[in-house]
Amino acid sequence: MALRKNSDGGRPQIAQVTPTAAIPGGEFQIRGKGFVKEDRPRVMIGDMAAPVIIGSDSFVIARVPDGVAIGELVLANGAQQSTVWACDVGVQVADSMHPVSNPAVDSFGNIYSTFSGSRGQKTPVSVYKIDLNYSVRPFVNDIMNATGLAFDSDGLLYVSSRLDGIVYQVTPSGNMSVFVEGMGVATGLAFDRKGDLYVGDRSGTIFKISQSRQIYVFCTVEPSIAAYHLAFGPDDHLYVSGPTTSSFDVVHRISPAGELEVFYRGLGRPQGMAFDESGNLYVAASLSGRKGVIRITPDRDAALFLSGPNVVGVAFTPSKSMLVATTNALYRVDVQVKGKTLP
Secondary structure, three states: OOOOOOOOOOOOEEEEEEOOEEOOOOEEEEEEEOOOOOOOOEEEEOOEEEOEEEEOOOEEEEEOOOOOOOOEEEEEEOOEEOOOEEOEEOEEEEEOOEOOOOOEEOOOOOEEEEEOOOOOOOOOOOEEEEOOOOOEEEEEOOOOOEEEEEEOOOOOEEEEEOOOOOEEEEOOOOOEEEEEOOOOOEEEEEEOOOOOEEEEEOOOEEEEEOOOOOEEEEEEOOOOOOOOEEEEOOOOOEEEEOOOOOOOEEEEEEOOOOOEEEEEEEEEOOOOEEEEOOOOEEEEEEEOOEEEEEEEOOOOOEEEEEEOOOEEEEEEOOOOOEEEEEOOEEEEEOOOOOEOOOO
């Protein structure tokens, strides 16, 4: 956003705020001039004070507080304050969740998220459905350690279990059946353009399941300590992330023929991924110590797009909002980015 001109010499002037979006607990870096007078600068986001982590005359880091409802950022130096800078701040749409990967969104905009639980934990609800009014209700029970979620082109939801290696198929009414078994430690799910399903077994295998339920080993990759997360790009390549013990993890890209390459190296604990219609990849990860959602362009330039702690998944809604899943909640951020449609 361009800064509005300001003729008041004593007022602080904001030149840039990065990243463009954040959820509570995330941080905005503010650059400009005139931030300090007698006291350290103060930052308001909406009607709430944002804790200042670092404050100087030209650079401030402010943390987004809980409960912020509007992303209007103002910086004050004593009695004078800057003009308003519009930021994209996430609003919580569900809590008391336990997702470990991306949420899923159906064609109507309903949101689905897991309560995965610790390994072997029997949870009362496996998958929740959040409707367009953000009412949360149980959708699927009796799946142990529900992990990955994906929709096919017919609107059926697929859910992986990292405990028993089963991928379940769920109808829009919530009726569940076994789609395929024997997927190891089944985690990430993704469909290609033909409708074939890919399943990440975190012990080192990416399986391909045809529409007739024939199972193939599509590719082998380095084992992950947590999970594989899968997403198909507009180039019809499968992108795979999976945190390891390294702080310099990679996102792999696999060709339709099963050839493996490194797409990007240098992320901390990369997890859930999603593409926009322009081919940019969004990854729940950290970059140079800054946590949140990283955007990687088709030219492999990476930058922090959204700041926030404990982010494990990301998805886009039909209304061009971004859904951000943390380890216990879901947030909607109105970023006006159109996600890539289902193949």
